[in-house]
Amino acid sequence: MKLSVLILLLLIAQSCATYYQTTYTFNQEFENGDLPKALSSLQAHSSEANGKRQFLYFVNNGLVLSMLGRYEESNAYFEKAYLFGEDYRINYLNEAASYLTNPNFTSYKGEDHEHLLLLYYKALNYLKMDKTDEALVECRRLNIRLQQLSDRYSSDTKYRHDAFINVLMGIIYEKDKEYNDAFIAYKNAYQIYTNDYHQLFNLSEPDQLKDDILRTAYLSGLTDELESFKSQFNRQDYVYQPDDATLVFFWQNGLSPVKAEWGVNFVISRQGNLLTFSNSELGFSFPFTIEHYDEKERNALTNLRVFRVVFPKYLERPTYYGDAYLKTESGKLPLQLLEDVNQIAFKALEERMVLEFSKALIRLALKKATEYEVRKEDKALGSVLGIINAMTEKADTRNWQTLPHSIHYARVPLKEGENVVTLCLKDSHGQVSEHPFRYVAKKDQVLFHTYSSLESGYPNYGNY
Amino acid sequence: MKYLSLILAFTLLSCARSVTRIQPTQAIDLSGRWNDSDSRQVADTMIHQLLSSDKFKEYAKSLGKKPAIIVGLVLNKTSEHIDAENYIKKLELAIYNSNIAEVVESDKFRDKLREERAQQQDFANPTTVAKWGEEVGANVMLFGEMTSETDVYQKRRVVNYIITLFLTDMQTNKRVWYGQQEIKKFIKN
Numbered sequence: 001m002k003l004s005v006l007i008l009l010l011l012i013a014q015s016c017a018t019y020y021q022t023t024y025t026f027n028q029e030f031e032n033g034d035l036p037k038a039l040s041s042l043q044a045h046s047s048e049a050n051g052k053r054q055f056l057y058f059v060n061n062g063l064v065l066s067m068l069g070r071y072e073e074s075n076a077y078f079e080k081a082y083l084f085g086e087d088y089r090i091n092y093l094n095e096a097a098s099y100l101t102n103p104n105f106t107s108y109k110g111e112d113h114e115h116l117l118l119l120y121y122k123a124l125n126y127l128k129m130d131k132t133d134e135a136l137v138e139c140r141r142l143n144i145r146l147q148q149l150s151d152r153y154s155s156d157t158k159y160r161h162d163a164f165i166n167v168l169m170g171i172i173y174e175k176d177k178e179y180n181d182a183f184i185a186y187k188n189a190y191q192i193y194t195n196d197y198h199q200l201f202n203l204s205e206p207d208q209l210k211d212d213i214l215r216t217a218y219l220s221g222l223t224d225e226l227e228s229f230k231s232q233f234n235r236q237d238y239v240y241q242p243d244d245a246t247l248v249f250f251w252q253n254g255l256s257p258v259k260a261e262w263g264v265n266f267v268i269s270r271q272g273n274l275l276t277f278s279n280s281e282l283g284f285s286f287p288f289t290i291e292h293y294d295e296k297e298r299n300a301l302t303n304l305r306v307f308r309v310v311f312p313k314y315l316e317r318p319t320y321y322g323d324a325y326l327k328t329e330s331g332k333l334p335l336q337l338l339e340d341v342n343q344i345a346f347k348a349l350e351e352r353m354v355l356e357f358s359k360a361l362i363r364l365a366l367k368k369a370t371e372y373e374v375r376k377e378d379k380a381l382g383s384v385l386g387i388i389n390a391m392t393e394k395a396d397t398r399n400w401q402t403l404p405h406s407i408h409y410a411r412v413p414l415k416e417g418e419n420v421v422t423l424c425l426k427d428s429h430g431q432v433s434e435h436p437f438r439y440v441a442k443k444d445q446v447l448f449h450t451y452s453s454l455e456s457g458y459p460n461y462g463n464y
Numbered sequence: 465m466k467y468l469s470l471i472l473a474f475t476l477l478s479c480a481r482s483v484t485r486i487q488p489t490q491a492i493d494l495s496g497r498w499n500d501s502d503s504r505q506v507a508d509t510m511i512h513q514l515l516s517s518d519k520f521k522e523y524a525k526s527l528g529k530k531p532a533i534i535v536g537l538v539l540n541k542t543s544e545h546i547d548a549e550n551y552i553k554k555l556e557l558a559i560y561n562s563n564i565a566e567v568v569e570s571d572k573f574r575d576k577l578r579e580e581r582a583q584q585q586d587f588a589n590p591t592t593v594a595k596w597g598e599e600v601g602a603n604v605m606l607f608g609e610m611t612s613e614t615d616v617y618q619k620r621r622v623v624n625y626i627i628t629l630f631l632t633d634m635q636t637n638k639r640v641w642y643g644q645q646e647i648k649k650f651i652k653n
Contacts, residue, residue: 143545151495154619154653180540188543
């Protein structure tokens with residue numbers, strides 16, 4: 001009896017835990033920057049490679065291995081994650097089971113931006129290994145993913161274009177001296193910043209991008225376009241200046257948001273065959289038709305009065321560092337914001353919220369209706385089912401939580417030979433910490449460097 | 465129970481992925497963007513326009529030999545990433561097979577040849593070594609431009625692509641041939 005109570009308690013505890021909490025050890029080690037330990041903790045659960053969280057297992061391995069400089073191994077995991085996204089098909093049996101239990105019964109398929117960002121890491125790994133042709137393959141994959149994204153939604157108020165990915169494509173094409181394609185990618189990125197990103201995320205184009213456009217227009221021989229952009233950017237005095245070599249520096253600041261649960265109480269009212277779930281406080285009202293249910297089930301659904309449903313929500317992990325710049329022999333270069341991963345994550349969930357609500361409501365309504373029917377036949381069995389239903393009610397709190405909060409970049413001109421570039425990170429109190437790096441550049445070489453600041457301004461992890 | 469039928473219905477829906485091989489010439493438009501059918505259409509038009517061009521024939525006659533063509537640059541001024549190689553290679557093959565001109569190696573592969581030739585000087589049997597200074601100089605270079613104009617209103621989009629190819633004499637900078645193809649698409653979402 002004691003054992004069964006213990007098992008029940010364990011089950012309840014397990015059912016309440018969010019994804020962050022179930023991977024707590026790994027998260028702590030990762031956030032503390034103890035990457036070898038984090039990798040061991042992650043790989044200790046290798047069975048996840050075949051489970052419902054396999055996408056997250058692959059991308060977390062890929063990201064940690066990339067940070068450890070083990071690029072080939074990292075890309076092997078990112079490739080698995082990419083193929084998972086390509087081959088993903090809904091398992092309808094699990095989908096049906098999720099309606100009777102909770103959405104964690106389905107495989108986590110990954111958010112749109114997560115599928116794009118895994119290719120960012122993969123392409124960068126290749127660039128760091130100086131494998132430009134392989135990086136170009138990722139670039140073409142990114143182009144297809146971007147097209148799929150833009151075709152999925154028709155509304156301009158949705159996240160359907162990604163400016164950062166276009167900048168990345170430009171950088172890869174430019175590395176391959178495909179200046180024309182680089183120009184197209186930069187130009188497309190500029191349009192997305194000025195149209196979509198400005199409106200959706202209040203994010204403007206980085207100044208660096210204007211230089212990128214002017215430079216690649218010149219190098220492609222697109223003279224009309226060069227003149228047009230010079231006047232558009234008010235840079236009539238622009239003259240292309242070749243550099244000995246270039247450093248492309250990415251600063252990945254902070255950590256992306258994590259998902260938690262939140263519960264909403266709904267009042268149910270019926271008018272004919274229309275069942276309405278409403279919450280006057282939040283101003284939610286979801287009508288469902290129940291005409292395709294038989295009379296018995298309709299009555300069972302109607303007998304519901306009030307119930308509580310849990311949904312996923314994002315919790316931001318605010319950045320510790322507010323700003324950063326690079327110090328070189330010739331002066332300071334700002335690291336400008338390219339992608340606000342945090343805002344994109346919030347936006348993606350917000351866009352899906354109506355669907356999430358509908359799925360959760362109908363799921364719970366079905367569970368409650370069954371419970372009501374069973375309770376009528378057998379009170380004890382009905383109560384047991386009630387407990388099981390309560391235990392299995394859980395929101396899907398899975399997401400890729402090792403991603404950065406935001407991504408910044410700068411293009412640094414280098415001289416042939418040795419160069420010292422210092423990364424200066426400014427925290428919220430204005431304190432600056434300096435990290436010097438030494439680069440030895442050959443003529444015309446393009447070097448890539450990624451620096452991740454894992455510090456986060458919100459240490460109350462237990463609440464996730 | 466309704467649930468069982470629901471589960472059964474979902475299970476039946478989860479059938480296997482299907483793949484069908486189709487003729488490469490079969491036109492299938494999915495997104496409305498540039499695709500293989502467009503590349504094929506451009507290649508077919510350009511091949512026809514070049515092989516039947518009186519101007520080009522006149523040029524070859526004035527040269528007194530088959531002109532040697534080198535592929536130069538095709539500028540892409542559209543906002544899509546279109547690989548011009550998809551139709552340029554078809555055009556090259558048609559020129560090669562038609563015997564109206566010679567095709568000489570373009571810069572990307574030419575550098576590899578020169579590298580190999582340099583290696584041969586040190587390591588190959590002297591009787592088999594490829595000589596320096598025997599490359600055929602091109603008489604004309606193939607250039608091109610892809611442009612597009614897009615008109616969008618609500619969920620409708622009209623895109624007009626204009627693809628222009630031209631051959632320019634290496635010595636005089638005179639254009640000796642033009643080929644042009646327009647592709648206009650109306651896309652409704």
